[in-house]
Amino acid sequence: MSKRSWLIVTIALLLGLLGGFVWGNNKSSTKTETSTKRLKISVITHAGPGDTFWDIVRKGSEAAAKHDNVDLQFVSDPDGSRQAQLVQQAIDAKVDGIAVTLSKADAMKDVVVKAQKAGIPVVAINGGVDLAKELGITFIGQEDYNAGKAVGEKLKAMGIQNPICIIHEQGNVGLEARCQAIIDVLPNTKRLYVPGTDMTQTKSQITAELQTQTDADAIVGTGAQYSVTAQKVVDELGKTKQITVGSFDLSSEVTQEIIDGKVAFTVDQQPYLQGYQAVDALWLNKNGLFKLGGGQPVATGPAIITKADAATVLQYAKDGIR
Amino acid sequence: MVLKESLLRIRKSAPSVRRSLLRLVKRPEFGALTGAVVLFVFFSIVSDVFLQPSSFVTVLYGSSIIGIMAVGVTLLMIGGEVDLSAGVAVTASALTSALISTHYSINVWVGVVMGLMFALLVGFVNGILFVKTKLPSFIVTLSTFLMLTGANLALTRIIAGSVSSPSVAGLPGYASAQAVFASTIHIGSVNVSVTVFMWIALVIIGNWVLRHTHVGNWIFASGGDVRAARASGVPVDKVKIGLFMGVAFCAWLAAMHTLFAFNVIQSGEGIGNEFLYIIAAIIGGTLMTGGYGSVIGAAIGAFIFGMANKGIVYAGWEPDWFKFFLGAVLLLAVLVNLYVRKQSEKRS
Numbered sequence: 001m002s003k004r005s006w007l008i009v010t011i012a013l014l015l016g017l018l019g020g021f022v023w024g025n026n027k028s029s030t031k032t033e034t035s036t037k038r039l040k041i042s043v044i045t046h047a048g049p050g051d052t053f054w055d056i057v058r059k060g061s062e063a064a065a066k067h068d069n070v071d072l073q074f075v076s077d078p079d080g081s082r083q084a085q086l087v088q089q090a091i092d093a094k095v096d097g098i099a100v101t102l103s104k105a106d107a108m109k110d111v112v113v114k115a116q117k118a119g120i121p122v123v124a125i126n127g128g129v130d131l132a133k134e135l136g137i138t139f140i141g142q143e144d145y146n147a148g149k150a151v152g153e154k155l156k157a158m159g160i161q162n163p164i165c166i167i168h169e170q171g172n173v174g175l176e177a178r179c180q181a182i183i184d185v186l187p188n189t190k191r192l193y194v195p196g197t198d199m200t201q202t203k204s205q206i207t208a209e210l211q212t213q214t215d216a217d218a219i220v221g222t223g224a225q226y227s228v229t230a231q232k233v234v235d236e237l238g239k240t241k242q243i244t245v246g247s248f249d250l251s252s253e254v255t256q257e258i259i260d261g262k263v264a265f266t267v268d269q270q271p272y273l274q275g276y277q278a279v280d281a282l283w284l285n286k287n288g289l290f291k292l293g294g295g296q297p298v299a300t301g302p303a304i305i306t307k308a309d310a311a312t313v314l315q316y317a318k319d320g321i322r
Numbered sequence: 323m324v325l326k327e328s329l330l331r332i333r334k335s336a337p338s339v340r341r342s343l344l345r346l347v348k349r350p351e352f353g354a355l356t357g358a359v360v361l362f363v364f365f366s367i368v369s370d371v372f373l374q375p376s377s378f379v380t381v382l383y384g385s386s387i388i389g390i391m392a393v394g395v396t397l398l399m400i401g402g403e404v405d406l407s408a409g410v411a412v413t414a415s416a417l418t419s420a421l422i423s424t425h426y427s428i429n430v431w432v433g434v435v436m437g438l439m440f441a442l443l444v445g446f447v448n449g450i451l452f453v454k455t456k457l458p459s460f461i462v463t464l465s466t467f468l469m470l471t472g473a474n475l476a477l478t479r480i481i482a483g484s485v486s487s488p489s490v491a492g493l494p495g496y497a498s499a500q501a502v503f504a505s506t507i508h509i510g511s512v513n514v515s516v517t518v519f520m521w522i523a524l525v526i527i528g529n530w531v532l533r534h535t536h537v538g539n540w541i542f543a544s545g546g547d548v549r550a551a552r553a554s555g556v557p558v559d560k561v562k563i564g565l566f567m568g569v570a571f572c573a574w575l576a577a578m579h580t581l582f583a584f585n586v587i588q589s590g591e592g593i594g595n596e597f598l599y600i601i602a603a604i605i606g607g608t609l610m611t612g613g614y615g616s617v618i619g620a621a622i623g624a625f626i627f628g629m630a631n632k633g634i635v636y637a638g639w640e641p642d643w644f645k646f647f648l649g650a651v652l653l654l655a656v657l658v659n660l661y662v663r664k665q666s667e668k669r670s
Binding site: 009010014016049073075076079080081085088089091092093094104107110170176193 | 580588
């Protein structure tokens, strides 16, 4: 390669990096609605790339950040030890508050205690309510076991006996709790593990499972997009009369399918609210030492959404906030 | 360009100074060192927390997790081969220790030894398969990677009934094992993870073996030209099997740290990490074709990885950019390495 080509390529790469930095830093100059001191808050979840559920949480956090004059950092890693490292970095950066998900409880426990010792207020959202209780921190979310129980009871009321519960994220104690609760209500329930970050693989595995489990009469995804995929598979296999499709969590797609009668119900844990309160509860703590929930978990769900209520929720689901 | 001018200046300066400076520039680590300095300065400017001692320690921790494996993987790559099973081997070794200790409720140190035996077995199997079948190491280790991935998931479910091993905390021997593999050491105002010291020790040993022992010569020879090496009496097969087992030993160390730091091992983790180790080795100047490379370079490569990984978050950037950034840094480092090698070859 000629010397000039070296030069061009190297300069192009350096400019690209520099541009990225400039662009990345030009985000938080929105007008805020409050005059309290600007706080730095980190929300650190276990979200895997491409999981639409967390986009809703993020919208909530961003709305609260706008209202409360907060400099928000919203980061995630599905690997438990790497999520813990992100919390360590927030401690290093001496942020004013940390909101975490505790679904990977064992990996997160030590670093959350470290944050508390460093005097940084911590709240937990979405998953890991047991660890949150143990550490005495506010939990905002849905107790997954309760959500699973609600689903199990609903399925039982519909006369279902052999449901399949799809878990799309390994090691997520919340998803395991949801399925366990269904198993506790309907003992013949089977768990199906799929690679949540790869929808094509997920679809093949659901297909294979439904072809093998010939007496399955329901399939429930623990995440909205997975239920939508499951519904596609049920349709393709021509088993819509035999298999009821249920879901956890909302998305505009699954809401539409409930309206159309393809999916029977879903359980809404109001992720926007979790994201919003993650930031707002910390802001309240910094401005008055308020403790949301007063030591008890703050429930954002479960609420079962069926055809009757789906139509009212649809517009908000399309806006990406429900 | 600046590099050409400084090389010209080197030519004009006193012969002994010129010789030692030229030797520095010719080393495989020079490109990586330049990259590390540039990145360090860059993140120090764009982030106000990067230079804090506690942040630096966090960067070192992130670097050491990759760095420990990068030592073994670099030696293997200099020896001419690659190991795609390195990522899941860590998880497999940790699972072996965890499942045996918890299933029999015995002293975790028994589990630790079993984890080592299993890791070395995986390394030996990789090596012997490679030697006997004469297939490319890419293919051999790709197969073991897939088999280990499946075995991790399946055996954990059979033995523990779930996707993760039961917690080892509270078993006899836990406190001492945690002290050895997962403690932090208080230095001044910060707590440095023991993995950083493991990493440094491995780099010192690896570099010494590579550059100051006949085994090191054998490694270069086996990677550079297998036929010539065999003709000169180098036991190439034994060297390569040994190198695969070296990667396995590093995997065991990384595994023990993960086990005693987090108590529970997720059976699906580790996939994808094998490329991070290779990236650290390549940034450090090691060639994919073998016969050329540096353990110190790989350490710098791991440090660059740590700085990029942590620095992006400290700078408040969108973490989505991390892989893009890493790829760009990798490309830059390789280009600089290539340029430096070409320039120094011209002037020798």
